[in-house]
Amino acid sequence: MQHEVTYDRIMQTAMGFWASKTLMSAVELGVFDTLASGPLDATVLRLRVGIHERSARDFFDALVALGLLQRDQAGLYSNSREAARFLDRANPNYIGGIIEMFNARLYGFWGSLTEALRTGEPQNEAKSGGDLFANLYRDPVRLEGFLRGMTGITTPVADALVEVFPWKKVNRVVDIGSAQGCVPVRLALAHPHLTASGFDLPEVGPIFARYVAAHGASERVRFIPGDFFQDSLPKADVLIMGMILHDWDLPTKKMLLGKAHASLPHGGSLIVCEMLIDDAREVHLPGLLMSLNMLIETRGGFDFSGADCISWMREIGFSDARVAPLVGAYSAVIATK
């Protein structure tokens, strides 16, 4: 007798951390980098990545079942198309920096989710008196790795942003919290008439300059050092805030929206990009889980729906606010001053 209601989905969710951690360990061990130079059999691959014989085949074959590796008739493993594009450190589309950060930090911190829910307090470096951003910005190598990962994640979002807005009428656009400068670079390359800039903390400057130079965009993409808590925002026809607002509590969100409004000309636009929660708050899991990640990572941050963002924008004085889906879990909220 089969049951109509099964526990399959519950157990798949419960065991989801096995697949996550398997992917994280593969990135940590350099499996995808090792295979970037060509297919290898299980023995050579395990010796190159430095793992014990006992579970090497199970590990590699689990990566096959996850669609990250392929194994041919001769038993040679190679990267899948997804892994070759996004998980090989030498590929400009590498997103593994984010996964390394999950592995080194978030997996452990999420182990204290119950405590986070009970106390409302972050469970990251802040718990022992540290600060996520201060820690990140102190170590240039770690910072560049993290920012490279953010760039990998952001590239398809930036490419969608290139398509979704009438850039022809815009002269000057500034990305607030630009990191390496992926968004201004993609915009400048797609729309040669644009002057695109990135605004971020001064420490980001050299990393921004290297990324922009590597993309041959140094002539048209500039870095504007600043701190959006201390300074007013740069003047521009369009301001972009990608994955910035969700880091902060509601008064800070509104303060940032207000600074954007103050810097824009009449008719100028603000574009907010986030993993939006659906307005009914019952479907879009990535946005809801990202909001729990803001609990783990910040003192007051939270994710929000398009309707939430539009209501704050209107309160600040923006008009014509609308949601535009971008790619994957990402959407934009676009408003006019």
Next chain:
Amino acid sequence: MQHEVTYDRIMQTAMGFWASKTLMSAVELGVFDTLASGPLDATVLRLRVGIHERSARDFFDALVALGLLQRDQAGLYSNSREAARFLDRANPNYIGGIIEMFNARLYGFWGSLTEALRTGEPQNEAKSGGDLFANLYRDPVRLEGFLRGMTGITTPVADALVEVFPWKKVNRVVDIGSAQGCVPVRLALAHPHLTASGFDLPEVGPIFARYVAAHGASERVRFIPGDFFQDSLPKADVLIMGMILHDWDLPTKKMLLGKAHASLPHGGSLIVCEMLIDDAREVHLPGLLMSLNMLIETRGGFDFSGADCISWMREIGFSDARVAPLVGAYSAVIATK
């Protein structure tokens, strides 16, 4: 410009631990038990389960998006059908004991997967000189919680087993490593002519007796105390080993298959139930990840394919070995002496 190859599946896998941990914390906090007595709004629910205001709605709404809770027009949360059946402690189908064990033990131990892969050594209590089974069997309350969870997981598998074998010709069946006795009870209830017994360590006896009595099967379902390392296996027409072989290294697997062969009459059957890996080792993710879990949890255990099991059974002297799918990720390998 959209990319043909996206990172969506990679990021879904990487972030899978967020959904896992959200479910684990919900079980730990008693969300589903609290809602078993009726729908509650977000405020009452959060006060009952003892969580802070800050992220309560995100937490409950993430559970909605995971299909575990429902929220009605009035904002009242209730258990989904799946959660009501499998995650309410008062429901006989409760599987939360497994999820509590994941939360208290495995989530943390899997954090050391990279070390496990490098060394081939378990990363659980064994790492500090302890032993999983010894620990589990020392504390009767913890043991009963774990065994109840195993029973919840096993019940649909046992029901599938009732259908998949010609029980009409069998008089006596013994389940080796029976835990509470779910399999013999389901078999005895479905086939009144059968004498069904459970074989397990003596510590399990009282828990087995309570479970069997609660199902009104004490007359026909007996407990046989023993240790499959020290003792020979009981005589029976059919022996069952469910999720036993994967705990052990290959010599021990073959020793156990040999003891089963020795105890069966000519024409008797051995039924091995496991989360089998597909023979090509490239599709069935649960079996491959369970095998990595055996790395984390045991000194030599590993999961295997139907073809692997059939070859060992033939080597021992069994004939007519075949694979029969059961339910979800579970299959049986059935062989005749």
